Amino acid sequence: MREDSYIQQGLRRGMVEKLRQGGITDEAVLRAMTEVPRHWFIGIALDAYAYEDRALQIDCDQTISRPSTVAMQSQLLALKPNMKVLEIGTGSGYQTAVLCRMGAQVFTIERQKGLFDKTTRVLKECGYRAKCFLGDGYQGLAGSYDRIIVTCGAPEIPQTLMGQLKTGGIMVIPLGEGEEQEMMRITKEGPEHEEWKVEKFGTYSFVPMLDGDARVKR
Numbered sequence: 228m229r230e231d232s233y234i235q236q237g238l239r240r241g242m243v244e245k246l247r248q249g250g251i252t253d254e255a256v257l258r259a260m261t262e263v264p265r266h267w268f269i270g271i272a273l274d275a276y277a278y279e280d281r282a283l284q285i286d287c288d289q290t291i292s293r294p295s296t297v298a299m300q301s302q303l304l305a306l307k308p309n310m311k312v313l314e315i316g317t318g319s320g321y322q323t324a325v326l327c328r329m330g331a332q333v334f335t336i337e338r339q340k341g342l343f344d345k346t347t348r349v350l351k352e353c354g355y356r357a358k359c360f361l362g363d364g365y366q367g368l369a370g371s372y373d374r375i376i377v378t379c380g381a382p383e384i385p386q387t388l389m390g391q392l393k394t395g396g397i398m399v400i401p402l403g404e405g406e407e408q409e410m411m412r413i414t415k416e417g418p419e420h421e422e423w424k425v426e427k428f429g430t431y432s433f434v435p436m437l438d439g440d441a442r443v444k445r
């Protein structure tokens with residue numbers, strides 16, 4: 228088992244208190260983020276910054292999202308226990324672990340083999356039972372999901388993913404090319420394109436959702 232010291236637990240409670248002050252109200256999100264040790268998902272060199280509201284470098288030139296972003300995306304999902312959630316962009320696995328802790332059945336896709344290998348192992352060692360896949364998030368994963376969360380900046384709403392969302396389901400996705408994205412929540416009210424309800428939740432900055440499968444490109 229990895230270490231989770233009283234100091235780290237204390238820092239984490241402080242982080243969660245700030246999230247609460249910052250407007251996060253979903254108690255299930257706040258509880259999960261109190262319980263999941265974020266430092267387990269960060270390289271030891273950056274461990275000291277784990278409970279600051281910062282994005283940090285992880286392997287393969289990617290970043291772990293800021294705690295406030297993880298909290299916001301998790302809250303926007305309006306999760307209920309046992310829901311099937313598809314995550315695009317496993318990265319460090321921290322968001323994945325938070326969703327697992329909230330009682331979701333999580334399926335997560337990462338296109339970078341280095342991150343996929345490492346994070347699959349970390350999640351397992353830490354006891355989070357997500358199903359991890361190496362592949363292209365634009366293709367999603369065969370099946371139908373109650374919720375879809377995209378944790379990289381998408382230039383447009385991937386139609387394949389909308390097809391994998393159940394009617395009544397919710398997709399949370401940062402939309403936009405370049406430095407900034409708009410956080411969108413799309414509720415699929417019916418099977419047709421016009422039956423989507425779209426809500427916007429402010430500006431964020433994500434690494435881009437890249438096309439294709441890194442296994443093929445490199």
Ligand code: SAH
Pocket residue numbers: 289290291292315316317318319320321322323336337338339342362363364365378379434435436437438439
């Ligand atoms: N939730 C993660 C976010 C990591 S950054 C965390 O907090 O750690 C976003 C991740 O999306 C990166 O790891 C990147 O490699 C991945 N990604 C980008 N485009 C993708 C695609 N098309 N399919 C799957 N993963 C993708």
